[in-house]
Amino acid sequence: MGNVVLWKPSPAATLSNWFVYEILLEAGIPAGVIQFVPGPAPEICERVLANPDFASLHFTGSTNVFRKLWKDIGNNIEKYRSYPRIVGETGGKNFHVLHKSLDRSGVHNAAIQTIRGAFEYQGQKCSATSRVYVADNLLTQFKEFLLQEHAKISVGTVEGWYSFVPANFLGPVINKAAFDKVKSYIKWAEDDDESDVIAGGTYDDSKGYFIQPTIIFTNNPKSKTMVEEIFGPVVTISSYAADKYEETLHLVNESTQYALTDFSLLLHIFIYEGRSSLALDPAIINRFAKDREAIVIGSNILRNAAGNFYINDKSTGAVVGQQPFGGGRGSGTNDKAGSWSLLLRFVSARAIKENFNEVTEFHYPSNLI
CATH class of the missing domain: 3.40.309.10 (Aldehyde Dehydrogenase; Chain A, domain 2)
Structure with a gap:
């Protein structure tokens, strides 16, 4: 299970993101599976969201920017080959x-x-x-x-x-x-x-x-x-x-x-x-x-x-790998980063059925379940 990912880092944290990207490559992720694309957000997002193959957005950032991106995706919905999956983790108070x-x-x-x-x-x-x-x-x-x-x-x-x-x-x-x-x-x-x-x-x-x-x-x-x-x-x-x-x-x-x-x-x-x-x-x-x-x-x-x-604990209690994290309303889609369930947001599931018995009549119920 996996997808090719475009990674657009924040301009305020490009170097730290680059180090993590290099660590992933060194750990064995094949070149090209992750495309690291730093640069101006408006220019990159405009190109990405206009692409017919755009399939999903996983966003961390401000509430206002997330709403803008969601609106842009909605405006482009008829161009896409599939309905994009959208996950956001935004602001908090x-x-x-x-x-x-x-x-x-x-x-x-x-x-x-x-x-x-x-x-x-x-x-x-x-x-x-x-x-x-x-x-x-x-x-x-x-x-x-x-x-x-x-x-x-x-x-x-x-x-x-x-x-x-x-x-x-x-x-x-x-x-x-x-x-x-x-x-x-x-x-x-x-x-x-x-x-x-x-x-x-x-x-x-x-x-x-x-x-x-x-x-x-x-x-x-x-x-x-x-x-x-x-x-x-x-x-x-x-x-x-x-x-x-x-x-x-x-x-x-x-x-x-x-x-x-x-x-x-x-x-x-x-x-x-x-x-x-x-x-x-x-x-x-x-x-x-x-x-x-x-x-x-x-x-x-x-x-x-x-x-x-x-x-009886502080609000910053979620630790990566220990507790799923996320919120709703203006804080995001509450898809719980750190949980297995988050992966399902980026997978297109397929059910497969193979029948090994022949049907003898078309009336319901048939002799098969």
Whole structure:
């Protein structure tokens, strides 16, 4: 099973893509099976999508560009020899929800998970944690732990990545366009009466495009930085009334067009307690059942708001080769990269039947099944 593929890399990552391409060739993929075609996206896509033999699109990138490509394919549909298969993994506005049941260690865990989810790879991941909803009984503790962990982040060049022992946790964003975009959101938050930059907020492009990991607190859960994809090292925090959990989940569901990787519900469920203690202590049983109920409620309300559902983990939880990944709505076609099912999107299946018996009459039912 396999197809000839045209690989068009992002202009911002051509060299890294080329290295991977060379690795594939060295591993034994025959020359010509993959055609590596870097260059201007509009010119390449126009030629490819106009070809009658165009059969499929596997796209990773922005929501707007994917919609444009889909529209172009639709406009060319009568030219194609077959109906193209379309797979897209696009934008995200991923979130953490902190349930009121968290104890102090649970809040600390949530803060660490948020720091890593928001800032690893400079937040330049469609699965990056970009908004956090905190039950108001946990807000003071959460801010304390969040700022404590934020102070440990080192920002600088990428030395050490080749040995998997990086000197710095955060490097520069990928180019000037990304730098300017992220900077504009920070400036907006600084000017917004309902928002407050509580950590980071500085940037410097004198040598590389460096943006300090930025934490924003807002009183408006529908503020610009809570609903728009930023794609950089910026996370926005908002609190909600602890007894308004379900209402907050509906707010999360309705706030953005995206539905990518995470309802990353962070709550304390005593899941690591021994069976004997669960059996003997009615209070623990009570608490366990209560928190499990919160998980079920979250799963049901947000069933269309997240393609990947994490419990007590960060939003960037999918690891290639370990867990299928993808989201729906404005985040893509949810075809789950990393799953065997994705391969079926690029295969034209054929069923074969061979009959070894002669039919003796045409009436139904015949003597054959």
